[in-house]
Structures are given as structure tokens and as C-alpha cells.
Amino acid sequence: RQHPPGAVDLVLDRQAEALGKAxxxxxxxxxxxxxxxxxxxxxxxxCRRSTVDAAVRRFALETHATNCPVLLGTLGSDVL
Numbered sequence: 001r002q003h004p005p006g007a008v009d010l011v012l013d014r015q016a017e018a019l020g021k022a023x024x025x026x027x028x029x030x031x032x033x034x035x036x037x038x039x040x041x042x043x044x045x046x047c048r049r050s051t052v053d054a055a056v057r058r059f060a061l062e063t064h065a066t067n068c069p070v071l072l073g074t075l076g077s078d079v080l
Contacts, residue, residue, distance in 0.1 A: 016048030020055020027056070027064035038073030045072065 023035055037045050045052050057065045 012044065012048050013051060015044050016051035017055050019044055020052040021059050023052070023070060024056045024059025024065065027060040027068050031064065032068055034068060035070045036073050037070065038075060042072050045070065 019041060026032070027035070052070070056070065060068075
């Protein structure tokens with residue numbers, strides 16, 4: 001409430017871009033079947049899904065970005 005208008009949006013946009021880049025690079029290195037996000041990463045993804053998805057498509061090989069879904073964890077409070 002004390003931040004200037006748009007400040008939180010700028011932080012979320014920057015974090016979403018970084019998250020998408022990291023996911024894309026990990027897809028290239030590890031070739032996973034899926035990526036599961038939990039905790040604060042899940043929150044970033046839920047708030048800025050389109051930004052994360054766009055960054056994943058830019059940084060991952062096309063086959064990885066197309067065939068490896070990014071999923072949300074379902075453990076809730078049992079995450080740890």
C-alpha cells in the first residue's frame with residue numbers, strides 16, 4: 001500500500017521474465033517431462049503467466065517449449 005503506483009507490477013514483470021528465462025534454460029539442459037512450480041514461484045507464475053510463457057518460448061528450444069508443460073504444484077501447505 002505504501003509503494004508508488006505500478007511499483008509492484010514492475011517487480012512482478014521483472015521476476016516473471018527471469019523465471020521464464022530460468023525455466024527455458026533448464027529445459028534445454030535437462031530435457032524434463034514437466035516443470036512443477038511451487039511456493040513463491042507458483043505465485044509469480046499465476047500473476048504473470050503470459051510473461052513467463054513468452055520468456056520460456058524465447059529461451060528454450062522449440063521442441064522443449066512445446067512438449068514440456070509448466071505445471072503448478074498441488075501440495076499447498078505441505079510443500080516442505
